[in-house]
Amino acid sequence: MLNAFDRPSSLGILPTMFRVLPYRVLPLFTFLITTCLVSLGQSAERPPNVLVIVADDLGLECVQSYGGLSYQTPNIDALAEKGMRFTHCFSNPLCSPSRAQLLTGRYPFRNGITRVIYQPENHREFLDPTQETSFATLLKKAGYATAIAGKWQVSFLHERDTLNAHGFDEYQMWQIFHDGQKTSRYANPTMRQNGKVLQAELKGKYGPDANVAFLIDFMRRHKDEPFLAYYTALLPHYPWEPTPDSEEPLRAADGDGDKKYMPDMVAYLDKQVGQLVAALDELKLRDKTLVIFVADNGTDRRITSKWSNGIETRNAVGGKGTMTDAGTRVPLVANWPGVIAAGKVNHDLIDLSDLLPTLVELTGASLPAKPIDGRSFLPQLRGEPGDPRSWIHVQDKQQRYVRNRDFIFTWQQQLRPVVETGQPKAATIKSPYNASQAEAAQQLKFAQQQIDGNK
Known part of the structure; x- marks a missing residue:
């Protein structure tokens, strides 16, 4: 602990x-x-501010500093160039389980969010604030002002608005359903802001712009006290539509939209990263703020991107929804001038549960009583070795596995090699195992026993 x-x-x-x-x-x-x-x-010294940015459906192959060749990401890359880039950060394959894991530091089988929550008639589970403690709650108890904007998707806000109960003083979130209809997140969006539905007020507006303006206003009003600003970006999740910077005017797409807008949407997400960082500069808070950029899962499977691993260039097909590197390996960048040395690349294994204990250690908050699966990577941010993981955990519904750098071991006791982004899934290794395979299976099985035994 x-x-x-x-x-x-x-x-x-x-x-x-x-x-x-x-x-x-x-x-x-x-x-x-x-x-x-x-x-x-x-x-x-005042406790540092925290700005966390979570992209929606963005595999590492989409970011230039990770070898991406299809999209322009200068602002994300600038954070990496002047901070620390993690090469082996892992999510779950889909958004709701990843978002709940980020918030609570606990794996899906513990926090109860094991699948995507998107159908009110079928998906009745929600992240219960009476059972689970978010990092916002912990930082609020430590004296932080807290705000969130963007995408929630761990409860249906028209039924259960749990944002205050999860520790957020202020919020502006896309409300997926209103008056029985699914709403737009981009052109003419529907947002729920501090308990009030905004629809007519946002006619002609772009949802991500409203979210960023809300958070910048929050940071400005709380510049004299420590704050947590949590931007759970809507971009670049489908429907793929024009952005305010596209040649075509804003419009809500039919169905899932047109994939030709994916580059525009990634570029606009990157632009918003720049806007948030520029706001910190304007408020003279840049040196007092830890900025973290991460994603909730891999890129949509209908998107193919050019990506280089430094040796060869590949067509990287998105892996969202799959328990592969393409579906679960995501960018993670941390930047804090004067604390995190510039241009650092870290190869430690990280998963999304690690954010909560990192923020707790950073801010002087206290961990909740329930078991926390995450492990702080604050020492690594400070240039120290820390206590890195030897495995990470991934879950989609009832499917689970642990993995190290070389092997995946499922709860069905199946071993298979790790396959890098852009390559097809590998077949299960049949026994008898060779020496390295047997050692990996034994170590990963022990990890499973540790996880399941830590109730």
């Missing part, structure tokens, strides 16, 4: 001291104590 940073204790002895001082000495003593406290307050 992590040791949270201790906060300074209050000076509760002052009333007693004042009572024993002579009356004529009191004004001078008051002046001296006040001066000392102001000096201490100025020298004490």
Whole structure:
């Protein structure tokens, strides 16, 4: 369990001291104590702000600094160039389980979100704030102002608006259903903002623009106190539609839209990353803010992108919904000037459960009582070795596996080799195993026992 940073204790002895001082000495003593406290307050470091950006359906093959060749991502790449890029970060194959895991630091089989929540008539589960504790709740208890904007999808907001209960003081989220109809997230969007549905107010607007404006306003209003700004971006998830920077005007797509807009949507997501970072610069908060960029799962399977692994160029088919590298290996970039050294590349295994303990250690918050699956990577951000994982966990509905760098081991006790993004899934290895395979199977089976035994 992590040791949270201790906060300074209050000076509760002052009333007693004042009572024993002579009356004529009191004004001078008051002046001296006040001066000392102001000096201490100025020298004490304020806890850092946190800006977390989560892209929707963005495999690492879409980002130039990860070898992507099909899309323009200069702002994400600038964060990587001046910060730390992680090469082996893993999600779940689909969004709701990944988002719940990010929020809680707990794997899907623990937090109850094992599949995508998108049909109100069929998907009745939700991330229950009476059972699960989000990192927003923990940071709020530690004195942070908290806000979220974008995509939720761990409950239906028209039925269960749980955002305040999950620790967010303010929010503006796409409300998927309104008056029995599915709504638009892009052109003429429907948003739920602090308990109120916004629809007519956003006519002619672009949903992601409304979300970013909301968060920038939040950061501006809370610039004098520590804050958590959580941007769960709608982009570049289908329907593929024109953005405000496309040649065509904004319009809601028929069905899933046209894949030709995927480059525009990735570019617009990247532009928004730049807008959020520029806002921090404008507010003179850049050096006081940890920025994390990550994605919820791999790229849609209908999208093929050019990608280079540094040796060869491939056509990388998106793997969203599949328990493969293409479906679960996602970009993770961390940037904090003056703390994270520029141009660092980290090859440790990371999964989305690791964000919560990292933020807890960073901010001095306290971990919840329930088992946490994540492991803090804050030491790595500071240039220290840390305590990296030897395996990560992936789940889709009832399918689960653990994996290390070379092998995947399922709960059906099947072993198969890891296959890199852009390559077809490998066949199961049949026993008898060779020495390296047998060692991997034994280690990964032990990891499974650790996970299931940690109730």
